[in-house]
Amino acid sequence: MVEPLEARIAERALAYVAGPPSGSDPVIELASPEELQELFGGAVELGFDATADAHADDAILGAVDLVIKHSVHTSHPRFVNQNFAGPDPLAVVGDWLGAALNTTGATFEAAPVFTLMESAVLSKLGRVAGYRDETADQLPTLPPGLFCPGGSTATLYALQLARHRIRPEVRRTGSTGEQLTLFVSDAGHYAASKSAALLGIGTDAVVKVESDSGGAIVTAALEAAIRASLDAGQVPFAIIGTAGTTVTSAFDDLDVLADIAEEHGMWLHVDGCYGGSALFSPSERHRMAGVERSDSFVWNLHKMMGMTQQCTALLVREPELLESCFALRADYLFQPDKLYAEYDAGDRTFQCARRIDVLKLWLAWKHHGDAGFAARIDHAVAMAERTRERVAASDEFLEVAGTFTNVVFVWVPPTLRPLLSLDSLPPEIHAELHALAPRIKARMQAEGTAMVGFQPIGGLNTFRLLYMNPAVTEADIDVLLDRIAEYGLAACQD
Amino acid sequence: MVEPLEARIAERALAYVAGPPSGSDPVIELASPEELQELFGGAVELGFDATADAHADDAILGAVDLVIKHSVHTSHPRFVNQNFAGPDPLAVVGDWLGAALNTTGATFEAAPVFTLMESAVLSKLGRVAGYRDETADQLPTLPPGLFCPGGSTATLYALQLARHRIRPEVRRTGSTGEQLTLFVSDAGHYAASKSAALLGIGTDAVVKVESDSGGAIVTAALEAAIRASLDAGQVPFAIIGTAGTTVTSAFDDLDVLADIAEEHGMWLHVDGCYGGSALFSPSERHRMAGVERSDSFVWNLHKMMGMTQQCTALLVREPELLESCFALRADYLFQPDKLYAEYDAGDRTFQCARRIDVLKLWLAWKHHGDAGFAARIDHAVAMAERTRERVAASDEFLEVAGTFTNVVFVWVPPTLRPLLSLDSLPPEIHAELHALAPRIKARMQAEGTAMVGFQPIGGLNTFRLLYMNPAVTEADIDVLLDRIAEYGLAACQD
Numbered sequence: 001m002v003e004p005l006e007a008r009i010a011e012r013a014l015a016y017v018a019g020p021p022s023g024s025d026p027v028i029e030l031a032s033p034e035e036l037q038e039l040f041g042g043a044v045e046l047g048f049d050a051t052a053d054a055h056a057d058d059a060i061l062g063a064v065d066l067v068i069k070h071s072v073h074t075s076h077p078r079f080v081n082q083n084f085a086g087p088d089p090l091a092v093v094g095d096w097l098g099a100a101l102n103t104t105g106a107t108f109e110a111a112p113v114f115t116l117m118e119s120a121v122l123s124k125l126g127r128v129a130g131y132r133d134e135t136a137d138q139l140p141t142l143p144p145g146l147f148c149p150g151g152s153t154a155t156l157y158a159l160q161l162a163r164h165r166i167r168p169e170v171r172r173t174g175s176t177g178e179q180l181t182l183f184v185s186d187a188g189h190y191a192a193s194k195s196a197a198l199l200g201i202g203t204d205a206v207v208k209v210e211s212d213s214g215g216a217i218v219t220a221a222l223e224a225a226i227r228a229s230l231d232a233g234q235v236p237f238a239i240i241g242t243a244g245t246t247v248t249s250a251f252d253d254l255d256v257l258a259d260i261a262e263e264h265g266m267w268l269h270v271d272g273c274y275g276g277s278a279l280f281s282p283s284e285r286h287r288m289a290g291v292e293r294s295d296s297f298v299w300n301l302h303k304m305m306g307m308t309q310q311c312t313a314l315l316v317r318e319p320e321l322l323e324s325c326f327a328l329r330a331d332y333l334f335q336p337d338k339l340y341a342e343y344d345a346g347d348r349t350f351q352c353a354r355r356i357d358v359l360k361l362w363l364a365w366k367h368h369g370d371a372g373f374a375a376r377i378d379h380a381v382a383m384a385e386r387t388r389e390r391v392a393a394s395d396e397f398l399e400v401a402g403t404f405t406n407v408v409f410v411w412v413p414p415t416l417r418p419l420l421s422l423d424s425l426p427p428e429i430h431a432e433l434h435a436l437a438p439r440i441k442a443r444m445q446a447e448g449t450a451m452v453g454f455q456p457i458g459g460l461n462t463f464r465l466l467y468m469n470p471a472v473t474e475a476d477i478d479v480l481l482d483r484i485a486e487y488g489l490a491a492c493q494d
Numbered sequence: 495m496v497e498p499l500e501a502r503i504a505e506r507a508l509a510y511v512a513g514p515p516s517g518s519d520p521v522i523e524l525a526s527p528e529e530l531q532e533l534f535g536g537a538v539e540l541g542f543d544a545t546a547d548a549h550a551d552d553a554i555l556g557a558v559d560l561v562i563k564h565s566v567h568t569s570h571p572r573f574v575n576q577n578f579a580g581p582d583p584l585a586v587v588g589d590w591l592g593a594a595l596n597t598t599g600a601t602f603e604a605a606p607v608f609t610l611m612e613s614a615v616l617s618k619l620g621r622v623a624g625y626r627d628e629t630a631d632q633l634p635t636l637p638p639g640l641f642c643p644g645g646s647t648a649t650l651y652a653l654q655l656a657r658h659r660i661r662p663e664v665r666r667t668g669s670t671g672e673q674l675t676l677f678v679s680d681a682g683h684y685a686a687s688k689s690a691a692l693l694g695i696g697t698d699a700v701v702k703v704e705s706d707s708g709g710a711i712v713t714a715a716l717e718a719a720i721r722a723s724l725d726a727g728q729v730p731f732a733i734i735g736t737a738g739t740t741v742t743s744a745f746d747d748l749d750v751l752a753d754i755a756e757e758h759g760m761w762l763h764v765d766g767c768y769g770g771s772a773l774f775s776p777s778e779r780h781r782m783a784g785v786e787r788s789d790s791f792v793w794n795l796h797k798m799m800g801m802t803q804q805c806t807a808l809l810v811r812e813p814e815l816l817e818s819c820f821a822l823r824a825d826y827l828f829q830p831d832k833l834y835a836e837y838d839a840g841d842r843t844f845q846c847a848r849r850i851d852v853l854k855l856w857l858a859w860k861h862h863g864d865a866g867f868a869a870r871i872d873h874a875v876a877m878a879e880r881t882r883e884r885v886a887a888s889d890e891f892l893e894v895a896g897t898f899t900n901v902v903f904v905w906v907p908p909t910l911r912p913l914l915s916l917d918s919l920p921p922e923i924h925a926e927l928h929a930l931a932p933r934i935k936a937r938m939q940a941e942g943t944a945m946v947g948f949q950p951i952g953g954l955n956t957f958r959l960l961y962m963n964p965a966v967t968e969a970d971i972d973v974l975l976d977r978i979a980e981y982g983l984a985a986c987q988d
Contacts, residue, residue: 005584005861006583006584006586009590009591010508013587014501014504014594016591017500036606036610046610046632047614047617047632048617050628051864052860053863054861054862055860060861066607072595072603072605074596074597081603082604084598092500093504093507096503096589096590097503097506099593100507100511100586101567102578103568104578110575112527112530113564116530116531120540120541124541124546134544139527149643149647150847151847153647156844163694170696174669174674175671177669189846194822198650198844199694200657200664200694202664202665204667246827309598310847310849328684331950333949337932337955338932338935339939340527350646350650352685354803355643355804355849359561366554368548369548438832455825
């Protein structure tokens with residue numbers, strides 16, 4: 001008996017989760033758009049004709065197999081391309097259960113269990129971050145935050161809260177043309193500028209403050225920038241502190257930022273999308289010191305913690321502000337005469353229907369416990385340390401930056417060894433080095449050996465290896481560095 | 495041998511999808527927050543202590559069973575509470591596969607197959623909506639739209655595009671205080687006001703135009719409102735046409751709205767979150783006539799089409815505008831020197847990392863074909879018609895409004911029969927009727943017989959039954975109406 005199509009797809013998905021690619025398996029089986037089109041043509045065409053016909057189960061399963069084969073294997077220990085990797089299998093199946101029960105997080109009546117789980121998890125995250133002490137309610141009707149569809153959206157909401165605190169009338173009147181300004185380091189995430197554009201504040205209002213060589217904001221420069229903005233008659237209203245920058249994973253000094261924010265009555269938003277998870281580790285949480293003094297704090301559990309896309313918590317120190325900022329009291333949905341409506345979260349945020357993102361996190365946390373979460377972080381940092389040691393031990397590489405889980409370096413061609421610094425390289429050498437990283441990466445993709453990120457630092461493409469997948473071993477690190485060196489050498493000899 | 499925890503959770507999720515609650519199964523096993531807390535306490539406490547311990551597999555599975563038991567069964571044919579219901583099992587497992595492969599839709603390199611699938615589906619949706627003709631590319635590098643995390647977010651992006659078209663400098667400078675105005679019917683979704691607040695345009699700028707007794711915008715009133723706004727020196731910049739209002743599923747006359755928008759050089763955004771799916775049915779798509787003339791159109795496939803939360807397409811007639819409106823060209827992510835970067839979708843939208851929402855829709859469409867999608871719509875409309883007939887045939891009910899898939903009515907106590915209209919009811923009768931619907935609904939929840947929505951119309955709570963689940967039968971309709979009548983009678987006799 002052939003099983004129903006759904007069961008056969010589910011079986012393939014589960015087999016993938018139970019035994020993800022690793023070791024000598026490819027990280028990706030690269031195919032061009034044209035090649036993918038041809039491959040799918042043998043099962044189910046990627047495109048749709050004017051009339052879309054129904055396809056037989058076997059054709060659909062053929063397409064499913066191609067989807068799996070030609071997707072990037074983000075579970076593979078040598079996928080170190082981005083700031084997510086190695087999904088927690090329990091989170092994956094938690095996500096599945098949420099999808100099976102398909103509902104929305106807007107009201108208690110549609111999501112009774114999940115509403116309480118959001119309250120429980122947000123309360124716990126708020127305590128871990130130090131927004132509340134341990135005597136706080138474990139299941140508050142008004143939890144200290146929200147779940148959001150990603151970190152950029154959370155920053156958007158946080159900046160709206162920041163504006164609302166000082167200019168509550170703008171929600172109704174629209175902005176008046178008054179020049180609000182906000183401050184973030186030049187190593188911070190572009191969500192600040194994207195949010196400023198969307199909020200009608202404008203990208204010009206985003207003052208990008210100098211960061212030091214490690215990538216952390218120079219706080220004296222921040223103070224000077226705020227004073228300059230005040231002198232120009234502008235209204236500095238928010239500081240975004242970055243905890244774990246995209247490239248080097250630098251942490252701003254949040255305590256100093258909190259001092260500055262307090263002095264000027266500004267909102268402090270912490271972008272801890274990546275680095276917030278350091279809080280889970282007793283030995284790493286010092287990096288987040290001061291976060292408890294911020295006004296809001298975004299934390300992507302789908303990055304370091306291996307929750308599937310998406311699992312973003314926006315913590316808010318004064319959650320009462322959420323309702324005054326967002327509520328519109330739609331009378332077809334948020335009626336006070338419904339059962340347990342005091343728990344309804346939907347009118348405290350911008351979204352109406354909202355995917356259930358909490359279940360996977362609740363299950364993973366209950367299963368692993370605090371100790372399991374800490375172990376994930378500590379393993380990641382240990383792998384970064386091991387990488388740093390190997391990079392430092394050989395003149396094949398020059399470490400450029402990076403802290404915590406991130407190692408940023410260049411591969412050095414033999415003719416340039418030993419290279420002690422990237423400063424004052426002749427322009428033609430600079431250009432040659434700059435072109436090398438994309439070529440090395442492209443060959444890694446073509447051979448499927450690894451997926452690594454690169455990005456320009458000082459105009460020169462550098463590699464970034466970053467860790468969070470608990471499956472990474474020292475042997476994987478050796479493969480990563482060995483392949484970079486091997487492909488680099490080959491590229492030089494072309 | 496006990497299977498690993500993940501497999502045992504997946505097995506439960508699959509069993510739920512394969513055999514969802516129906517017939518005499520409860521739609522919900524209602525429990526209060528306190529009762530849920532106690533129930534979970536027998537397996538795994540909902541809340542988290544200062545230190546979260548790791549729990550044994552059996553305890554976690556006990557909690558999973560409670561999650562399933564006490565969640566609202568949105569697959570049940572008598573869940574007619576909201577504008578989503580009856581998830582397509584193929585969409586559920588498509589969502590699972592996407593979660594297993596956990597990646598982000600921002601770049602081709604991280605999501606090669608899914609990037610092409612987005613292109614394919616958005617191209618097809620664009621052709622179904624009439625934005626492009628059938629000679630258009632089936633796999634364009636610049637598809638006519640985006641996937642977004644929900645309809646409200648899509649409307650937010652659409653209004654930003656609308657502002658950007660007439661005031662491109664605002665993205666950089668912030669809004670100047672100039673009074674932009676936008677127009678939506680008073681039966682339209684509150685996303686218009688929420689978006690205006692977030693965009694710095696202000697809720698006062700949202701002109702709520704009168705709707706007719708069916709819930710469609712009165713176009714003469716719209717014209718008058720635009721003229722009044724112009725006379726007041728404001729800048730009318732956008733009209734939101736609603737295709738499928740939340741309560742009655744009314745469709746605005748999109749062709750007339752397009753005429754008006756053209757006349758004034760305004761952006762026409764169609765909120766077809768719910769009703770857009772009428773386009774799939776040859777006999778229902780006339781309701782959407784004129785959508786091809788709009789500038790943007792949001793369509794939630796997670797509503798009528800049973801995709802799991804979330805699956806929202808924002809179609810844009812001039813997709814070139816997306817990049818000029820949103821792009822910031824972050825150099826660590828969107829490098830032109832990466833392979834096939836011309837397909838990267840991430841810089842054409844606000845979000846950075848983005849959950850894969852397309853796979854389930856691609857699989858479902860390829861499996862069911864156009865004909866299967868049409869059948870889902872036609873069945874829903876047939877069930878609404880059947881409900882209307884039964885409501886009209888009995889003086890137990892008075893139909894108040896509704897079209898397409900929505901039937902809106904009150905239950906009439908025996909002492910008031912026959913009731914021909916809700917107009918000029920004495921205040922005490924009005925108050926009594928108003929209080930009845932919540933009581934009837936609460937008993938349905940308590941007994942688990944159904945989940946139905948109610949909302950005030952003219953200050954009086956009315957029931958709304960709406961259909962999209964293909965599992966609904968005429969017998970379910972009979973149960974829905976019979977229980978409303980039975981519980982209503984009992985409530986009157988209390």
